[in-house]
Amino acid sequence: MSSTHLAVDSQPNPALDRGLWDELDKLGFVGLCAPEAVGGTGGDLLDAATVLAELTTARIPFAEAAIVAAPALGRAALDLPSGPFTAAHGTVTIDDEQVSGRLDRVPFARDCDSLVLLEAGEQPALRVISLRDNGISIVHGENLAGEPRDTVTLRQVSPVASAEVTHADMEAWQLRGALARAVASAGVAAAIVDQTASYVSERVQFGRPLMKFQVVQHAVAKMAADATAMQTAATAATLAMLDESDSAEMLVAAAKAETALMSRPVTAAAHQAHGAIGFTREHVLGALTTRLWAWREEYGNERYWHQRLGELAQGQDLWRLVTGQ
Incomplete structure (x- = not known):
């Protein structure tokens, strides 16, 4: 695009x-x-x-x-x-x-x-x-x-x-909305990682790019891992909804909760890597991070979906639930 x-x-x-x-x-x-x-x-x-x-x-x-x-x-x-x-x-x-x-x-x-x-x-x-x-x-x-x-x-x-x-259609509507926000959040998180990696590779401090400092490398790697977890959860939920799997609601709940929760460390690391420039209204980073913060609350925040996960897991064999066996 x-x-x-x-x-x-x-x-x-x-x-x-x-x-x-x-x-x-x-x-x-x-x-x-x-x-x-x-x-x-x-x-x-x-x-x-x-x-x-x-x-x-x-x-x-x-x-x-x-x-x-x-x-x-x-x-x-x-x-x-x-x-x-x-x-x-x-x-x-x-x-x-x-x-x-x-x-x-x-x-x-x-x-x-x-x-x-x-x-x-x-x-x-x-x-x-x-x-x-x-x-x-x-x-x-x-x-x-x-x-x-x-x-x-x-x-x-x-x-x-x-x-x-039907009432089932109403439930599906809510799940698709939560899934949409999870997918969009994962996409924005990936863009934040790309933006941050590019910035620290170009920004020179003490005579060398920021990316050459080990602490910065670790921060970017952790951010990328969190963004990948968001994308994995969103993709798994999408496939479950596509297949009309019995586990679809649970996977959507996990994806929405995960992407909402991970938005905090991803945006915090990105703004820290950018320094003060990341907080200015003239910089693209703000357009990305504010969307993650806003979408956390739409179609249910992480607290809502964590509670729903607990309800869905109640009375089930947790080992089979986690492993899918």
Whole structure:
């Protein structure tokens, strides 16, 4: 992907990169996880995860559209919306087929044409909402990295399309969201390692590059090991979800917890290696590290997923659980 679509500093730019969205949509990447019958391209979750890991600081809701919403639309036999779309879940009220309610922290809502809404309740439903409807108001918000996380208020909005779904579909939605953040975090961690290794190889101190100092070598090696652990956990979870394995939830929980937990030592080592320059808003490192910090809290932080891991492991043979035997 062209570097022109990635943030080159940590100055927040909330505008959706429409050029990149159109490019990925034209190539069929947005619909990778949806069948051709609903406008997808019939790829799979691993394909979409590979793309997401490379997007790092790109300003589009690819995770929400391609990994969270598209598979749900495919299962519900609803067509993928045209133009940029995002995803949200929450409790709303339905009156004469019209939707009312408030949805918090919706990624890039201000610049998207459509919203794929997973409605919670006794009978869950999937609804495609036009964000250009007169009954919709959007209040701008952002996460720590400056990415749009908007509040969307719906007042008697008629959905473009609707379909009932199951409680299992709701659980899968949450897992795909957590997986998407784990995959994206692993991709950003890899970019942080590359950026740090490049910097310490070029930065000269006391007459030689920083990378020549043993303590710096050890720090970069430890950072690279942590980033690799993040990537391994995310890949294992992706494959489990792809295969619809019985261990999918546990592996997604482990990946989200691991990537959230490892974000702390990875970013700390990177900023230490960069010195004061790493904290300035003019440097690319900030655009990477703030995303890791922000994504830790989305779709459940490490505490939530560690607790879920404990619940899943309760009553099981721990040796078989760990070894897979």
